Amino acid sequence: MHAAVVRSFDAPPRFEEFPTPQPSTANEVLVDVIAVGLHPRVRSAADGTHYTSDGTLPMVPGVDAVGRTAHGELLYFVADDDAPGTMAEQAVVDRRRAITLPEGTDPIAVAAAMNPGMSSWVALRRRVAFQPGGSVLVMGATGNAGQLAVQIAKYLGASHVIGAGRDPHRLDLLKSLGADDLVGLDGDADAVAERLGRAAADVDVVIDYLWGKPTELAMPAVLKARTDRSKALNWIQIGSMAGLEITLPSYVLRAANLTIMGSGQGSVTAAGILAELPSLSEEIASGSLAVDPLPIPLSQVERAWSTPTGPGQRIVLTP
Ligand SMILES: NC(=O)c1ccc[n+]([C@@H]2O[C@H](COP(=O)([O-])OP(=O)(O)OC[C@H]3O[C@@H](n4cnc5c(N)ncnc54)[C@H](OP(=O)(O)O)[C@@H]3O)[C@@H](O)[C@H]2O)c1
Known part of the structure; x- marks a missing residue:
């Protein structure tokens, strides 16, 4: 598969081939990634400044995404800190960190705003x-x-x-x-x-x-x-x-x-955060919260990194 790959903390990720991750437990499933938000947390992991960064390279950034399983289920999921990130054509999802999105949900809006x-x-x-x-x-x-x-x-x-x-x-x-x-x-x-x-x-x-x-x-x-x-x-x-x-x-x-x-991961349990996600995603999907995604193909990840955004705009990479 292809992914956004960081080989140096001084440079933006590049679109390269990367080994496809494989599910290793019964809770895990492989999804085709549809949309990934370029959040501040993603940038800080990619430049090595986030407190969870252990300096290991190469790495694939991305902390959450919307993806589709082989059975056609649409999921929003949060990546584990220890797993490869979500800025890739495929990602392994821990079902305990995922919610099912109703069919018809705009994956780009959800990836931008969750x-x-x-x-x-x-x-x-x-x-x-x-x-x-x-x-x-x-x-x-x-x-x-x-x-x-x-x-x-x-x-x-x-x-x-x-x-x-x-x-x-x-x-x-x-x-x-x-x-x-x-x-x-x-x-x-x-x-x-x-x-x-x-x-x-x-x-x-x-x-x-x-x-x-x-x-x-x-x-x-x-x-x-x-x-x-x-x-x-x-x-x-x-x-x-x-x-x-x-x-x-x-x-x-x-x-x-x-x-x-x-407030964040750690001060609220993963189960507590997950329990809040369906109602938030419903509000995003219904359009009641103003969301302004700027979709850019994953293949142009280097350009995306330096693309300026307008007020309230969030870059979303689409594999
Ligand atoms: N704990 C959690 O659960 C959680 C979840 C999501 C995000 N976050 C964190 O929340 C923060 C904001 O995320 P975001 O998605 O809103 O980022 P964002 O869209 O990039 O917005 C960041 C904002 O911070 C403002 N800013 C930067 N430096 C400033 C300063 N010195 N004084 C005043 N304003 C300043 C910028 O203002 P200008 O427009 O003036 O440049 C910009 O509007 C990040 O630190 C992110 O990691 C935490």
Whole structure:
């Protein structure tokens, strides 16, 4: 078969022949891959910077995909960290990490949106008991996951959703996706903190794709502005687009009812994540969540790696 093959962490993958993986347990099945999303997590595995990377080369990137079994079943599946990735003509699927998609589901939309969408869907349904009527701040709302988080928070009943991001044009587009308030993160730090405090003082949940400097600024700003500091605030760490670390003054934890947690594989069980996927895929398939895939043939994977994307757009490779 052909696959996207990484031979050096300094170069994009190339379309090459690669040994076809073989199922080795009763839970595994070989599928023809139909569509694979080029997510940030895929890029970091392909350049060796993801924390699961052990430096082994050659490697095939790809963390999830839509594929079809020899019996014609359409599956969405998440690859095991230890298995070859999904950017290939064929992949081995562990049935315990797969869901069946109804016939007629658009595989490209699902491949584009499941990974970014599940980040907030799982966080709001599995990490906190989010109640309809609650309010949510999305840090990093201009990315794929952030845009979907705004929509998913609304879908799950949020009464007020605030999107925060640095790109003014992308931020502005969030109004049409349901954001009630927007906060620009670019500019003078005091002014940004003031804007965040004013817009998000009393939120119940923060969904944070940024971490780093923006979070260092936002956490005290939101807490200082709270009307009632004993009101619970769940800060859910999901991505680290702006930094891997933060410095946190100790008073922040004493001065308000703040809980900091993460959401992702490990903090939620694989079974817990899987249980959420059918309802999310239904929403993607129904078109109720705005999804904008940019399909590119797998044979052009090198070009795909450097293709710029518009707001909310996700590259999807099609073998
Ligand atoms: N834990 C999970 O379950 C899970 C699941 C999916 C994704 N994630 C993670 O979530 C993050 C976002 O994923 P995505 O799919 O939305 O990626 P994406 O579509 O590439 O979007 C990333 C966004 O981050 C913004 N950004 C980057 N650096 C920034 C900074 N210094 N300050 C402010 N904004 C900054 C970019 O803003 P500009 O538009 O201004 O460039 C862009 O809009 C990634 O870290 C990803 O690995 C986690």
